[in-house]
Amino acid sequence: MGRKIRVLIAKPGLDGHDRGAKVVARALRDAGFEVIYTGLRQTPEMIAEAALQEDVDVVGLSILSGAHMTLLPRVVEELRKRGLDDVLVIAGGIIPEEDVPALKAAGIREVFGPGTSTEAIVRFICDHFGIRPEDLKAAGEPVAP
Amino acid sequence: MGDPIALFERARAGDRRALARMLSLLEEGGEAAARLSAHLFPYTGNAYVIGITGPPGSGKSTLVNALARAYRERGETVGIIAVDPTSPFTGGALLGDRIRMQDVAMDPGVFIRSMATRGSLGGLARATQEVLRALDAVGFQRILVETVGAGQVEVDIARAADTVVVVQAPGLGDDIQAIKAGILEIADILVVNKADREGAAATLHILRSMLSLGQPAVIRHHGQTMAIQRVEPATEGWTPPILQTVALSGQGIPELVEAIERHRVYLEQSGEGEARRRRRVAEELAARVRERLWARIAQRVGRARLDGLVDQLMRREIDFSTAVEQLLEGLG
Numbered sequence: 482m483g484r485k486i487r488v489l490i491a492k493p494g495l496d497g498h499d500r501g502a503k504v505v506a507r508a509l510r511d512a513g514f515e516v517i518y519t520g521l522r523q524t525p526e527m528i529a530e531a532a533l534q535e536d537v538d539v540v541g542l543s544i545l546s547g548a549h550m551t552l553l554p555r556v557v558e559e560l561r562k563r564g565l566d567d568v569l570v571i572a573g574g575i576i577p578e579e580d581v582p583a584l585k586a587a588g589i590r591e592v593f594g595p596g597t598s599t600e601a602i603v604r605f606i607c608d609h610f611g612i613r614p615e616d617l618k619a620a621g622e623p624v625a626p
Numbered sequence: 627m628g629d630p631i632a633l634f635e636r637a638r639a640g641d642r643r644a645l646a647r648m649l650s651l652l653e654e655g656g657e658a659a660a661r662l663s664a665h666l667f668p669y670t671g672n673a674y675v676i677g678i679t680g681p682p683g684s685g686k687s688t689l690v691n692a693l694a695r696a697y698r699e700r701g702e703t704v705g706i707i708a709v710d711p712t713s714p715f716t717g718g719a720l721l722g723d724r725i726r727m728q729d730v731a732m733d734p735g736v737f738i739r740s741m742a743t744r745g746s747l748g749g750l751a752r753a754t755q756e757v758l759r760a761l762d763a764v765g766f767q768r769i770l771v772e773t774v775g776a777g778q779v780e781v782d783i784a785r786a787a788d789t790v791v792v793v794q795a796p797g798l799g800d801d802i803q804a805i806k807a808g809i810l811e812i813a814d815i816l817v818v819n820k821a822d823r824e825g826a827a828a829t830l831h832i833l834r835s836m837l838s839l840g841q842p843a844v845i846r847h848h849g850q851t852m853a854i855q856r857v858e859p860a861t862e863g864w865t866p867p868i869l870q871t872v873a874l875s876g877q878g879i880p881e882l883v884e885a886i887e888r889h890r891v892y893l894e895q896s897g898e899g900e901a902r903r904r905r906r907v908a909e910e911l912a913a914r915v916r917e918r919l920w921a922r923i924a925q926r927v928g929r930a931r932l933d934g935l936v937d938q939l940m941r942r943e944i945d946f947s948t949a950v951e952q953l954l955e956g957l958g
Contacts, residue, residue, distance in 0.1 A: 484654055485717075485744070510718035515742050520725035527731055531724060534738055536646040564643050618717050 486610060486617065487515045488539040491528040493556060496546035497521055501574060505541060508599030513617030514539075514606070525552060529559035532568060539606055542589075544574040549584065557588035569609050573597065630662035637764045638669075642737065645764055649739055652756040663756055669763035673705070676886060677787030678772045679809055684795040685819040687726035688873040690770050694730045695876075696883045697768045703735045705761035705769040709754060709783060712742040719743070723772060737766065752917070754783050755910060781809055786906055788899065789889045791815045791882070794833065796825030810836055813866045815885050821870035821878065833868050864892055923953050 490506045492499055499521055506518045517535050519528070532540050540560065542553060553572055560568055572584065573593040581592045591605055600614075607614050630651060636644035652659050676693070678686050687708065694704045708723035719742035730736040739757060754771065761769050773783050792813035797820070810816070816837070818829050867885050871878030893899030924932060935952065938944045944952075 484650075485742070506720055510713065510720040511716050513716045513718040515712075515719045516721065517724060517740050518720060518722045519731075520722075520728070527728070530732055531738075533643055534646055535724075535740055536650045 485515045486539065486606070487517065487535060487537040488541055488606070489517045489519065489528070489532050489535060489537040490541045490543065491519045491523045491531065491556075492521050492543050493523050493525060493528060493552040494544055494546045494548045495522055496544070498545050499543070501545070502541075502543035505543065505573065505599060505602060509541075509603065509606075512599075512603040512614060525555040525559045528556050529563055529565065532560060532565055533563045537568065538610070539569045539571065541602075542570065542572045542574075544572065544576070547575070549574070549576050550580055553584055553589055554587035561588075569606065571602070571605065573602075630658045631665050634662060634666055634763070637760075645737065645760070646739075648760055649757050652760055653741065653744075653753045655753070659756070663759070666760060666763040670759045671762070673758075673762035673766055673769045674789075674890060675758065675762075675769045675771065675787040677783070677790045678770060678793060679774070679781065679790065679812075680793030680795075680817075680819075681798055682774055683798050684793040685873050686772050686774075686793050687723040689791075689793055689817065689819055689871065689882075690723075690772050691727040691729050692871075692873045692876055692879045693770060693882065694727070694733075694736055694768075696879050698730065698733060698735055702767040703765065704730070704737075705758075705766035706730075706736065706738040707741060707754060707757055707761070707769065707771045708738065709741045709743065709771070709773045711774065712744050717744075737761065751782050751786075752910075752914065755786065758786075781812060788893065788902070789814045789886050791817055791886070793817045793819050794829055795820040796823050796829045814864065814889050815882070816866050816868040817878075817882060818868065818870045819873050822872050822875075826870065830868060830870065837866060837868065863896060863898070864889065923957065926957075927953060 488509055490502050490509070492502050502518070506516045509516045517531065517537065519531050523531075528540065528542070540556070542556060544552060546552075549572065557570055560566070560570065570589050571591045571593065572589050574595075576584070576592050576594060578594075584592055590609070593602055593605075603614055603617075607617070630648070633644045633648045633651070637648050648662065651662060678690055678693075680686050690706060690708070694706060697704050706727065708721065708727075710719060710721045710723065712719045721740035721742060723740060724731065724738060727738055731738065739761075741754060741757065744753070758769055758771065771783060771787055773781075790812050792809055792815070794816065795818065810833070816833055818826055818833065820826070867888075869878055869882055869885060871882060873879070890899075893902065935944070935949050939946065939949055
């Protein structure tokens with residue numbers, strides 16, 4: 482069976498727009514990731530707890546509420562509190578360019594703005610783990626009884 | 627990842643991160659997983675396992691959430707395994723059951739793990755059993771296993787539970803879906819969820835008829851009139867009760883908890899529980915031997931020769947018995 486890359490897609494905060502998160506979740510599934518989607522209105526604690534229980538490799542945060550400067554660093558903080566320092570944290574949504582450096586300094590490894598292709602996200606995750614996108618797709622399983 | 631045995635000791639002491647890692651390890655399989663599995667086996671056999679299955683849209687996850695809450699109120703710890711299919715085309719999966727389990731997501735007495743069906747069919751049933759036993763071994767008292775009641779494997783996973791709850795809901799398109807799915811046979815308890823919705827009475831009527839509790843029903847399906855087949859109960863001497871719930875509001879949940887409890891007592895007193903567990907162990911043993919044996923044969927004869935045999939079968943040059951004999955030659 483081997484190791485599958487598991488990704489948690491979560492929406493911190495109170496905005497109710499989950500289209501972007503769902504598009505990314507589906508695209509990552511289609512790329513061959515195991516995606517855990519937790520839905521709307523997640524607190525940083527809930528996101529970190531889900532990341533812990535699901536033992537994910539990546540946490541993708543979608544945020545459009547404008548509260549990214551407070552919420553995103555708090556997710557990283559909650560992850561670290563639980564010993565999940567090695568989890569790759571990325572974000573997407575409506576995030577102004579000038580906020581990106583501060584977010585990166587807070588531990589968000591990359592920020593994907595509107596118009597980012599899903600391929601770019603897949604490529605970024607693959608590069609991080611040193612694999613090629615085509616390696617994600619499970620090769621034909623040996624026939625089993 | 628650390629030594630698997632140390633991981634288990636930490637998980638048993640309440641380290642949830644260690645538990646999560648352990649479950650990944652078991653899911654991946656391999657030598658370390660086998661060592662871990664062997665080590666934790668003596669600690670298993672204490673949890674009560676409830677399988678929850680039914681068609682998509684019947685509200686299984688919401689029902690699991692409600693059940694977990696009910697058990698937490700009784701002071702019991704709950705492990706949850708939510709199984710969703712892996713795409714056969716990409717190997718990826720979208721696991722969304724947690725969305726409906728938010729009430730218990732932050733509860734330290736609850737641990738939720740989503741699992742994708744991944745590759746081979748036998749592998750899934752095994753991986754689920756391994757994860758289940760791990761939750762059992764670290765001390766969870768109730769384990770809820772949720773699967774879509776669509777394929778044989780999902781049914782097999784649910785069947786490995788002590789009590790199997792089959793969930794239906796009105797308005798899932800075609801009421802006869804229940805029959806098509808072929809999952810009623812494994813039900814110890816039937817639940818009509820979303821019972822506040824239109825059509826609940828009809829769904830209830832069909833299920834009752836199938837369980838020989840009422841008048842034989844005649845329904846229309848694809849414009850044809852047909853009688854409903856009657857289903858034998860999954861457990862000898864136990865008639866599956868049909869309950870109505872509205873999982874979202876909690877309506878009917880105390881009755882469901884009560885029915886599960888009655889089934890547990892029945893299994894214990896009748897000896898059926900012991901028989902079921904024994905059957906399950908025997909089945910898993912056989913399945914694992916089959917899996918290992920096949921892997922050994924496949925490795926020994928090699929892909930090319932296997933493909934060659936399949937080609938010969940396709941051309942009807944040999945028959946299955948002959949092919950099997952050839953594969954087993956020299957295995958001793």
